[in-house]
Amino acid sequence: MQYRRFGQTNLYLSVFSLGTMRYLDSQETATATIRYALEKGVNHLETARGYGKSEVYLGTALTELLGTGDRGISRENIYITSKLPNSLNASEFDRAIDESLERLQVDYLDGLALHGLNTEEQFNTVVSNGCIEVAQNAIQDGRIRHLGFSTHGSLELILKLIDTDLFEFVSLHYYYFFQRHAAAIARAYERDLGIFIISPADKGGRLYTPPSELKALTDPFSPLELNYRFLLSDPRITTLSIGAAKPEELDWPLNFGDRVESLTAEEREVLAELKNHARSVLGPTQCSQCYECLPCPENIHIPEVLRLRNLAVAYQMVDYGQYRYRMFENAGHWFPGMKGNRCTDCGECLPRCPEELDIPTLLRDTHDRLKGKSGRRLWE
Known part of the structure; x- marks a missing residue:
């Protein structure tokens, strides 16, 4: 597994992150998946308040895994990011930070992202209602370490958010089959923001079940392999999410954890x-x-x-x-x-x-x- 600097956070994240939105089965499966990811070298776990029981499952799993002591797993070398809604007022947002910490059973979050900053109105609201100030205060008191945002918004909005200098990382869509946000990748890198790519397998084209036409065109590679390589060969990009719901779903993608070199001539x-x-x-x-x-x-x-x-x-x-x-x-x-x-x-x-x-x-x-x-x- 390779690790890259997550922009100005100065955290070194694995080039694959475990996204935990799909933990709908059981605590047992969630714990097994998290354990397997950590053993394979993944050191960044991403969740959100809006992901059902994800924070609870992740917190319970971490408490168990950190308590074993014999797997080389410690809180200091695991990085946890959670996301909070941008629709809360300041007091709700402050309380939500504490609630996430309680569910995750940790003293601090390495990253906190404003979830789904998709419109300019939403951004103006989180500034005017004091949520940004609450987040900045939480950095000062140690409850969170770094502030970022996730977005499904337009290129113009993403560029504007990057240019505010309020954020240290961004989670966004960018894939081989969707390169509209290339300018946002360039701007985020220029501004030294960590860059987290959302759902490259699913939102990137449902490439885990590609049509036969596409498979034939990408032979001898698979479509998902090429998309991973397109992204991982770009040194500006820090990490890609894997939304594995069970341990075995990690095996194939993590084969590319060391494949970060430039694209080959054949690719x-x-x-x-x-x-x-x-x-x-x-x-x-x-x-x-x-x-x-x-x-x-x-x-x-x-x-x-x-x-x-x-x-x-x-x-x-x-x-x-x-x-x-x-x-x-x-x-x-x-x-x-x-x-x-x-x-x-x-x-x-x-x-x-x-x-x-x-x-x-x-x-x-x-x-x-x-x-x-x-x-x-x-x-x-």
């Missing part, structure tokens, strides 16, 4: 072929993700809709596309925007598109491809 060749294939298959319908089409009067997130179309058409990533497309109109600020069938043919986006795409037609085409089956309501 670069396969990645280049992926681009060429998409260009060939999509032809004049390929969206380049320039975002010039926004804003849309109907609040359709045109670039994201068309990104999902790119992936579905070029690589047959239909399952992933349907999974993400269903989130439109259902996930609020976590995945904003309306579905493609909301287009009214107003035409405002057309003159802004450098590729001169027929955007209304492509939006409807995406909807037809990715809408999936409509489920019956219980009262119907």
Whole structure:
């Protein structure tokens, strides 16, 4: 396992972190998974107040593991990050820090992140209502060591948050199949923020169950292997999350814990072929993700809709596309925007598109491809 400096926190984290959102089974399974991760060299454990019983499971597991004394596991060489909602007022936020410490059964958090800073309004609120000041006071009194934020927000928002100099690390989306946030990676590195990549296997394309078309295109590598290598070969990125729910789910990804060297010539060749294939298959319908089409009067997130179309058409990533497309109109600020069938043919986006795409037609085409089956309501 390799370790990298987590920006200005000066913590050296394993290049894979154990995310604990999926601990829905039992305390026994959670403890076994955490133990196995630590034995394999993972030293960063990430949880959140909003992850059900995750903090409780993690705290109970750590109490047991730290009490064994014979596994080389000590609190000083385990780094724990938790996330708190950005919707709390100052007194609630202060109390929530103490509650997280109590559930985790620790005296301090190595990292505390504001969870889901996805809009400018949310950021303005946590500043104006005193939550940032509470967090800064908690650093002074030793309850937390470092403050960061996690986000599903726009590139523009992420850059703004990085530039506030209020945070020491950022958790964000960035993958081979979603490189919109490349500028945020560059800015965070320039500002010496630790960089934590959220869910590269799942949000990065459901690459643990890739379609046969994509597997053939990435041969002799697997799609997930290439995504891990794309990320780990970038020395600016500190750590990637693994959301393992049981010990055996750690074995395969942790094989790449030492694979942090530059991309090989063969890996670069396969990645280049992926681009060429998409260009060939999509032809004049390929969206380049320039975002010039926004804003849309109907609040359709045109670039994201068309990104999902790119992936579905070029690589047959239909399952992933349907999974993400269903989130439109259902996930609020976590995945904003309306579905493609909301287009009214107003035409405002057309003159802004450098590729001169027929955007209304492509939006409807995406909807037809990715809408999936409509489920019956219980009262119907």
